[in-house]
Amino acid sequence: MQGDHNAISHPEQLVEGDINLTKARQQWMENEVGEQAKDLLYRDAQCFMHQAMSTPCLDAIKSCKGSYIENISGKRYLDFHGNNVHQIGFSHPKLLNRLTEQLQQLTFSTRRYTNEVAVQFAEKLISLTPNSLNKVLLTPNGSSAVGIALKLARAVTKKHKVISFWDSFHGASLDVVGVSGESIFREHMGPVMAGVERIPPPITYRGIFEGDENKALEYLEFVLSKDNQIGAFLAETIRNTDVQIPSKKFWEEARCLCSKYGVLLILDEIPIALGRTGKMFAFENFGIEPDILCLGKGLGGGIMPQAAIVTKFEYDVFNEISLGHYTHEKSPMGSMAALTVLEVIQEEELLEKVKQFEAYMRVALAKLQRKYSLIGDVRGMGLLWGIELVTNRKTKEKAITEAEEIMYECLKKGLSFKVSKGNVLQLSPPLTITKEELEHALAILNGAFLKFNTIA
Incomplete structure (x- = not known):
């Protein structure tokens, strides 16, 4: 099968996603994947280019609705990954209706023409x-x-x-991987965008600063003070994949440093905005404002590809430059999707719901950490959580094999999530999830840990 073709043996590639290195992958294919799905997976492997984190595929799905994806055999998975597009769940009925209506009206907006729905979305945003x-x-x-x-x-x-x-992710295109910090996206790429200075992130659980954010801030100011050609600081407000959350103090002081040295603060909230953290935008949790805000993923409601930047009126002085001259720039379909997503978040009071579920998740995951020695750290905000697995809590050695085995055990029971950095279980459910679904997911997770006998 394609799993053998796509096997990865380099430890440095344990960066963002699960890469199926253990026997659990083979057992999954043999015992849990139906013959129809195996056939489709084989055909998939013949057609599509193989790449890290996308292949080999785990299963073949036929539908997605609410908090679930369903495979072609009828098995349902609670999707706690969703590529970060499922803030309002999959196939939200209001979004389906709105897009169906839009299909009967305006489907494309030729450049240099505007349209009502694109303007409405921009005004709403x-x-x-x-x-x-x-x-x-x-x-x-x-x-x-x-x-x-x-x-x-x-x-x-x-x-x-x-x-x-370092370790940041801002996109997969060649220009953007040049400013990102993950090595897996730059392998064999040769020269990328010049003029990029990378600094260690303020990681609280491990890292060269050992949780001392003051050292991270000192490093940031040192670099800014030494190079007056730095014009932008590009950062994820919260590191999405392995859920690294700087403190309010860090972001307040980083914001001040950007202003002091004439540097624009660009916050990449493409996967984490739109209510994921309990606020519409993650930076609202830290009492700061960026100069440029990048949004995407969930903006299209899991149906349409849609992204945006939001910036300041005073920067709108470059009529002679094509900053974002894209074919689908003012897509009526994408704009309708995004407008509807924003409306649903407000109408269904998802921000309030997320804050309530945050409190529940914090208590439930802390209980798991006390119970299982395999869990070295739990961190999160809203409905974005990371569970870091270690073989030893003192040495913090990554429990890579165990993380993958637990992932497959959860998949068997109907819970899908992402493994990041090789040992971090990332839990990112739809914001529309019910309390019962959330409890069921955590019960599956508890059962997986219990099976591997990791009681503290």
């Missing part, structure tokens, strides 16, 4: 951001949004350099 963020550009995907932000920052500051964190 601006109404939800701080008063200083009141100009929008739309684009079909997150990588392009980050690219627009970088171009704008160069134009505004007249400086070409950018500072970012």
Whole structure:
């Protein structure tokens, strides 16, 4: 099967996703995947290019609705991954109705023409951001949004350099991997975008600063003070994949440093905005405002690809530059999807719901950590949580094999999630999830840990 073809043996590739290194993968294919799905997986492997984190596929699905994906044999999985597009769940009825209606009206907007729904979406988005963020550009995907932000920052500051964190992820296109910090996206790529300075991130559980954010801030200021060609600081407000959450103090001081040195703060919230953290935008949890905000993924409601940047009125002075000259720039379909997502979040009071579920998750996952020695750290906010597995809590050695085995055990019972950094279980359910579904998912997770006899 394609699993053998795509086997990975380099430990440095344990960066963002699960890569199926253990026998659990083979057992999964032999015992849990139906013959019809095996056939489709084989055909998939013949057609599609193989790449890290996308292949080999786990199963073949035929439908998605609410909190679930369903495979072609009828088995349902609670999807706690969802590629971060399922804030309002899958196939939300209001979104389906709105897009169906839009298909009967306007499906495409030729360049240099506007349309009602694109303007409505932009107005809605601006109404939800701080008063200083009141100009929008739309684009079909997150990588392009980050690219627009970088171009704008160069134009505004007249400086070409950018500072970012090691291990950060900002997109998969060649320009954006040049400013990201994950090695797996730069392998064999040769020269990428020049002028990038990377610094260690403020990691609380492990890392060279050993949880001392003051050291991270000192490092940031040191670099900024030494290079006056840095015009932008590009960062994830919260690191999505393995859920690293800087403190409010860190972001307040980092914001001040950007202002002090004339650097634009670009916050990439493509996977974590739109209520994921209990606020519409993650930066609201830290009492700061970016100069440029990048959004995407869930903006399209899990149906349409849609992304955007939101920035300041004072930066709207570059009529002669094509900052985001994309074919589907003002897509009526994408705009209708995004407008509906924002409305659903408000109408269904999902922000309030997420904060309630955050309290539940915090208590439930802390209980698991006390119970199982395999859990070294639990961290999260809203409905974004990371469970870091270690073989020894003192040495913090990564429990990579165990993480994958637990992932497959959960899959057997109908819970799907992502493994990041090789040993972090990332839990990112739909914001529309019910309390019963959440309890069921945690029961599955508890059962998986119990099976591996890791009681503390």
